[in-house]
Amino acid sequence: DARVTQTPRDKVTEMGQEVTMRCQPILGHNTVFWYRQTMMQGLELLAYFRNRAPLDDSGMPKDRFSAEMPDATLATLKIQPSEPRDSAVYFCASAIGRDLYNEQFFGPGTRLTVL
């Protein structure tokens, strides 16, 4: 049963610390998305990649956030330094091919709490 995996599932950290969230897309999926979910803003896209190349990261605060795909099986989202307003659930999703209609499969999310 192919699925997107994310680690850690939950993370509590203190303000100013670096946070790294990892995502393993479904094998063979070449498009990876990072979404953030908060009560105030809802679900919003932070960045996405196709074939490991960033297509759009306009939703991401550039000064503290960075997203990369070191290889086709791993996507990372880093926050440095973290702030309390970064507290949210971060979802990774993957999709196959160039057809936009293809389903995006979501991971279980990482719940980040910044104290």
Added chain:
Amino acid sequence: AQTVTQSQPEMSVQEAETVTLSCTYDTSESNYYLFWYKQPPSRQMILVIRQEAYKQQNATENRFSVNFQKAAKSFSLKISDSQLGDTAMYFCAFMSLYNQGGKLIFGQGTELSVKP
């Protein structure tokens, strides 16, 4: 910019009954995709149903169907024979065809409770 509005923050329905969740969107484009996602308490986002704007026929997936009114920019979800497992947050989402990556724009969600 496109926006998606779900005007019902919460809804409840008795088991086995039918419920309709509302969604409206704003766009100047003529071709696009629309989706309904379900997020149960486990927080896993699951695709429920999708619709291509250039198809007039409403999409159906078992107990789930949509009422797509393109002129009114409305995309409601009907759940028939509601089951306890349908209890979840439901998100309506829009995707532009002129966006090369497939960016989903979500509504604020409707929390659905199915009562026994």
